[in-house]
Amino acid sequence: MGLFDNIFGRKPERSSNVAKERLLTVLVHDRVHLTPADMDQMKREIIEVIERYVEVSNPEAIEVTLTRGESADHLKADIPLGRTRSQ
Amino acid sequence: MAHIITLTSGKGGVGKTTTTANLGTALAMQGQRVVVIDADIGLRNLDVVMGLENRIVYDLVDVVEGRCRTRQALIKDKRFPELFLLPAAQTRDKDAVSPDDMVALCTELGREFDFILIDSPAGIEGGFKNAIAPANQVLIVTTPEMSAVRDADRIVGLVEAYEKGHPKLIINRIKPQMIARGDMMDTSDVVEILAIDLIGIVPDDESIVTSTNRGEVAVLDRNSLAGRAFHNIASRLLGNDVPFLVLEEKPSVLSQFFGRFRTRRT
Structure with a gap:
């Protein structure tokens, strides 16, 4: 580790940045009072609704996350869809 | 109307009691009539931080339960005749006092004092509710650590x-x-995380430990940087516009350059 690593960004991320990012995530969850169990339940229900309309390739790969935005917090769902052509 | 200011944090051990003692003393040094109240019933500590532990006769619960007059329970500071401590009871628990008791007590004290500072216990339960019930201003103490900031957010x-x-x-x-x-x-x-107004920044300072060891407060020590920080907060409470201390060392031009480089890559 030295100047060289520093220039090429090989140093691990600064712990203060890690702390800030983790905190922001934790606080979004704290503020909406959503427990991990509620999150799971919500995720299952979202999948149910989506599957009524489109084919979801891998329900396990669905990611539902809470993130902090500039002026509002966001609930984001990332749902990978199957790529098979319709017949 | 008196300023009734509650200092709270959620998390324990972030410096509420030290901050209360220092702000109370700093305000008294500026000619204010001040009473500091230890609302941490059962875990009394403001007395030792102020070096007044040997003078306690009556406490907050004695006042609330009518065993003495309010004035009798107030302990005069060693140096400042207009600074008083109302100690917590050590052998009782938070249920001995109600939020209404605290409001009545502070209304009475507000007739004689300019500032009432209340040192809240950690947590968000009964003791905290008692401590904030009479407040007309709340100061949240935190440290730049994750758990303290998280708890501070909850308190906000x-x-x-x-x-x-x-x-x-x-x-x-x-x-x-x-x-x-x-x-x-x-x-x-x-x-940025807590999104509330800042009223003070206090450096980590060994003089806090040495002052407390001696039962004195850092604001009495002219060489203490933390002491200066507390004086500044006291001045801001009095409505003065005081610039914040410059504590953070500016990174060198070189490290700023590399720092920017690193962020761009990620």
Whole structure:
């Protein structure tokens, strides 16, 4: 580790940045009072609704996350869809 | 009307009691009539921080339960005749006092004092509710650590729910060298996360430990940087516009350059 690593960004991320990012995530969850169990339940229900309309390739790969935005917090769902052509 | 200011934090051990003792003393040094109340019933500590532990006769619970007059329980400071401590009971628990008791007590004290500072216990339960019930201003003490900031966020929500206006923030135990290394969140990080107004930044300072060892407070020590920080907060409470201390070392031009380089890559 030295100047060289520093220039090429090989140093691990600064712990203060890690702390800030983790905190922001934790606080979004704290503020909406959503427990991990509620999150799971919500995720299952979202999948149910989506599957009524489109084919979801891998329900396990669905990611539902809470993130902090500039002026509002966001609930984001990332749902990978199957790529098979319709017949 | 008297300023009734509650200092709270959610998390324990971030420096509420030290901050209360220092702000109370600093305000008295500026000619204010001040009473500091230890609302941490069962875990009394404001007395030792102020070096008044040997003078206690009556306490907060004695006053509330009518065993003495309020005036009899007030302990006069060693140096400042207009600074008083109302100690917590050591052998009782928080249920011995109600929020209404605290409001009545502070209304009575407000007739004789300019400032009433209430040192809240940690947590968000009964003791905390007692401590904020009479407040017309709330100061939240935190440190730049994750658990303290998280708890502070929770307290901000509660203070707003109790309609105590917008609390102000004191960031305590700042370590400039760690910030310069990128290993501690800086003032702007914490303020951004909590989104409340800042009223003070206090450096981590060994003089706090040595002062407390002697039962004195850092604001009495002219060489203490933390002491200066507390004087500044006291001045701000009096409505003065005082610039914040410059604690954080500016990173060198070279490290700023590399720092920018690193962020761009990620």
